[in-house]
Amino acid sequence: GAGVSQSPSNKVTEKGKDVELRCDPISGHTALYWYRQSLGQGLEFLIYFQGNSAPDKSGLPSDRFSAERTGGSVSTLTIQRTQQEDSAVYLCASSPPGQRYGYTFGSGTRLTVV
Amino acid sequence: AQTVTQSQPEMSVQEAETVTLSCTYDTSESDYYLFWYKQPPSRQMILVIRQEAYKQQNATENRFSVNFQKAAKSFSLKISDSQLGDAAMYFCAYRSVLGANSKLTFGKGITLSVRP
Numbered sequence: 256g257a258g259v260s261q262s263p264s265n266k267v268t269e270k271g272k273d274v275e276l277r278c279d280p281i282s283g284h285t286a287l288y289w290y291r292q293s294l295g296q297g298l299e300f301l302i303y304f305q306g307n308s309a310p311d312k313s314g315l316p317s318d319r320f321s322a323e324r325t326g327g328s329v330s331t332l333t334i335q336r337t338q339q340e341d342s343a344v345y346l347c348a349s350s351p352p353g354q355r356y357g358y359t360f361g362s363g364t365r366l367t368v369v
Numbered sequence: 370a371q372t373v374t375q376s377q378p379e380m381s382v383q384e385a386e387t388v389t390l391s392c393t394y395d396t397s398e399s400d401y402y403l404f405w406y407k408q409p410p411s412r413q414m415i416l417v418i419r420q421e422a423y424k425q426q427n428a429t430e431n432r433f434s435v436n437f438q439k440a441a442k443s444f445s446l447k448i449s450d451s452q453l454g455d456a457a458m459y460f461c462a463y464r465s466v467l468g469a470n471s472k473l474t475f476g477k478g479i480t481l482s483v484r485p
Contacts, residue, residue: 288472297460297477311472344412355421357404357462358473360414 257281261347261361268337268368276332276364280349287330288358289322292344301345304330337368371396371463375476382451383484389436390446390479392461402464403437403444404473409457417459420444448481456483 260279268274280287289301300314304324315321319338324330334341344365348358372395382388394403405417420428420437427435432452436445448455460478465471 290475298473298475300472300474303472346412346414348414355402355419357402357406357416357419357464358414359416360406363412365412 259347259349259359259361261345261364263364264362265365266367268366270339270368271336273333273335274337274366276334276345276347276366278330278332278347278349278361280328280330280347281359282328284349284351284359285327286350286352287324288348288350289330289332290346290348292346292363294343298346301332334366337366339368342366342368371398371401371465371474373461373463373474373476375461375479377479378477379480379482381482381484382448382455384451384453386451387447387449388451388481390448390459390461390481392444392446392476394442394444394461394463396442396463396465398465398467400466402466403435404462404464405433405435405444405446406460406462406475407455407457408460408478409454414460418446451483453483453485456481 262277287304290298302322303311306327319335322332344363346363348360350358374393401422403420407415407417418430432449434447458478461476462473
């Protein structure tokens with residue numbers, strides 16, 4: 256696609272429910288990243304994919320968080336048994352091979368846990 | 370590990386004036402990339418400008434330019450002729466050249482308001 260697409264744009268869920276956030280990167284971008292942005296805060300790295308494998312998942316805050324990427328394309332971030340502290344904007348970004356490029360970001364999913 | 374520091378949480382500028390946003394970073398690497406991103410209320414992160422550490426010349430993109438001081442590990446963004454559309458949150462970011470696709474490390478951001 257022309258840009259990075261994330262869905263849903265907004266999600267309100269009850270505490271304890273599971274949620275899935277989807278990211279569709281730019282075609283040909285081999286690297287895919289998930290970040291979390293809490294209200295008024297900077298971006299917290301969660302996980303990085305190179306193709307379908309995740310060489311760096313060091314930022315996942317707990318075992319309630321998991322992510323997968325299939326076909327070297329779409330990625331899903333799953334949060335199980337959501338807690339109120341999970342409320343944040345979840346941003347996905349993709350990048351072509353090479354460090355000289357920055358990321359192209361999606362518009363994010365705003366997750367609210369009530 | 371690398372760290373990026375943006376010590377000013379908020380700044381304000383008069384329309385048509387110039388403003389400089391500060392950023393410092395800490396690294397033991399000699400080669401890396403630095404970026405400034407803009408995040409308007411729409412949440413869409415937009416790449417503003419990029420600097421390659423091995424290049425001494427400061428990057429420029431239209432009204433946006435950087436002052437890259439490698440020895441001081443400083444990377445400030447100058448916005449000239451500020452416009453109302455420049456109001457946004459601005460993030461400074463660092464990217465190592467090590468690893469196939471190293472992640473970006475971001476500062477906490479600075480909120481820029483533009484007064485008409």
